[in-house]
Amino acid sequence: MLDLDAEVLRDYYREVIGWAGSLVPTEPEIIDLGAGTGTGTVALARHLPTASLTAVDVDEEMLDRLRRRVTQAGLGDRVRTVRADLDGEWPPLGPADLVWASASMHHLADPARALAQVHSLLRSGGIFMITELDGFPRFLTDPDGAALEERCQTEMARLRVESGLHMGHDWGAGLKAAGFAVEGERRFEICLPGPPSPEALRYAQVTLERTAHRLADRLSPADAAALAGYARTLPDRTDLTVRATRDVWIGRRP
Ligand SMILES: C[S@@+](CC[C@H](N)C(=O)[O-])C[C@H]1O[C@@H](n2cnc3c(N)ncnc32)[C@H](O)[C@@H]1O
Structure with a gap:
């Protein structure tokens, strides 16, 4: 799903990676926190051919995938991986010129502690770039489908709050409180018109299936059946669009 996200939203990624590079x-020495399958690590390494990168994640399976991708891209000499649970003791990671955290900060149990840790491992003048999302993208455009998707988004948001995720956190305020100067804050409203590319179709299918799975015991039987119906018939649809929101904050350590 992470890989599909990067593939489908590639124009947004290109712009944000370019911004980071500027x-x-x-x-530069760069740390990718919660690097996942390495979409950010690899894009940054490609965009900045003189950068050294450290990809950090708690999940060994993600890091395995990331290492394979890095090797395939011929970037192995500039990227190292560190397995660490950032809710626990942080390993020595700095000093860094850029810390990049894409869709990972909301996972950490204590945002203020994480921001302070990043502040301490950045060089003076170093940048912390946080990108976050408001949820899965929306794909359906017919009125019933769009309304169903909206109900699912609301329920997913509740589920995330209940599981302690910090979606919707004010990272700008958090950066300031941790001693950063906030130098940029931008919302990207992404809307890719139809007809959908094969990757966008696949992304829609994976998203709807995952939503159905996560909300299995929270949706009404009618909504669950409708969602399953959409997931089944997606490959035949030409009326899908991809609508997503991404927020970006840039903090500089003075
Ligand atoms: C939504 S994914 C984002 C991955 C990647 N940054 C991207 O944009 O594709 C969140 C990542 O944060 C990692 N993560 C979650 N909690 C973590 C923790 N406590 N310590 C380190 N990594 C963590 C997860 O394993 C996952 O790879």
């Missing part, structure tokens, strides 16, 4: 010195 803020760092030559030969």
